Amino acid sequence: MKIVTFFNNKGGVGKTTLVYHLAWMFKNLGLKVLAVDLDPQANLTTAFLDEERWEELHAWDAMSKHTIMGALQPLVERLGDVGDPYVERMDDNLWLLPGDLSLSTFEDRLAMAWAACLDDNKANAGDGFRVETAFYRVMVKAAAQHEADLVLVDVGPSLGALNRAALLASDYVVMPLGASLFSLQGLRNLGPALREWRDGWSERKKRKHAGDVSPLAPGTMKPAGYVVMQHVEKKSKRVKAYATWLERIPSLYRTFVLGEETTETPPTKLDPNRLGSIRHFRSLMPLAEDARKPVFALTPADGAIGSHGNAVRDCYDSFEKLALTLAAACQIDVPLASLTLPVPAQKPEVTLRKQIRARDGGHGTGLAFGNCCHQPRVTDRVSVQGAYVQVFQRLNARRFIRRRRKS
Ligand SMILES: Nc1ncnc2c1ncn2[C@@H]1O[C@H](COP(=O)(O)OP(=O)(O)OP(=O)(O)O)[C@@H](O)[C@H]1O
């Protein structure tokens, strides 16, 4: 089981939208997925649940048992340790651990716990470790209830104690980025914060009372890469600025997040740290919100007719590609039978070539493989996913050239 958190210090870049769509996509790809809402704004929960259900789950007069706060209640009231979390089934193999607006009341406790972990007093340190690892232990319990393969976590944009505890629980961190000054300034704050939290946690884990709590949060929070969110409207004057910021992402990511010295960096499209990019959904977004579905699952009955149908298919392709790239970056095993192109039993590169030819109207795969210096090679599941990603990228390039020729 892997825990992946989507984080950027800039608000509104599309974190929640990304978690929501990827949760459905990974479910489509055959994984058991748990989506966790650790943002006190609870936007992920409202994306999944309609108002009626939200009201049923959320108690007005007491601490709700059916949200993340339900599991934290004994700790908050200092009556014990974390309880069993309630998870809401959204579909076969997809569950939600609902968020709660009162989660922000837990922030002060978390801030004190961070200091208490260093206390020599056994009781204080024990309480500190129990509180600091509460999110991790609740997520582990929730995932175990349904044997989830993957936990996707949505958090708010702050660099406070709530997000520190959420990130300590994460194996990987994905950064959704907009190509704008503020989004990239968020990147500048993020790298140092992650390093400080990682170092602070490894220091605390060495303390003698750390062993009193189990399991302890890993504190790995490895940066898996970034996703360029292009949903900011590229209106006339802003286009140039957009392109300039886009070009700066690879070097800023390397410098501030990975802490590497950079002299030369590749263009954004070829940057190995770029997991993918998500385009503006335009008028599909309100349709998806009304239907309470991901954009790529819209049907003509939901209003996705005419050219919308093609946009929905393109959206499916980009999320599938993004999910596979992310899976490869985070060492997540995707059952290959679920891919759009079925996995060949033998000689994958030859069979893939045939399949693409068939899908591509029998015109061959000159572009798909002709310019490809690394032929897809199957050594394990992850490298097969890499091969698919290469193939999809080249198919898209081919479509793009055809469209340009036509116009
Ligand atoms: N690709 C997209 N196309 C169109 N609209 C989008 C896209 N991605 C996000 N949005 C819209 O942008 C707004 C902000 O997105 P979202 O809530 O996902 O951002 P966030 O980073 O989670 O924000 P916060 O920091 O407040 O949690 C939402 O109204 C969402 O519908």
Ligand SMILES: [Mg+2]
């Ligand atoms: Mg959000």
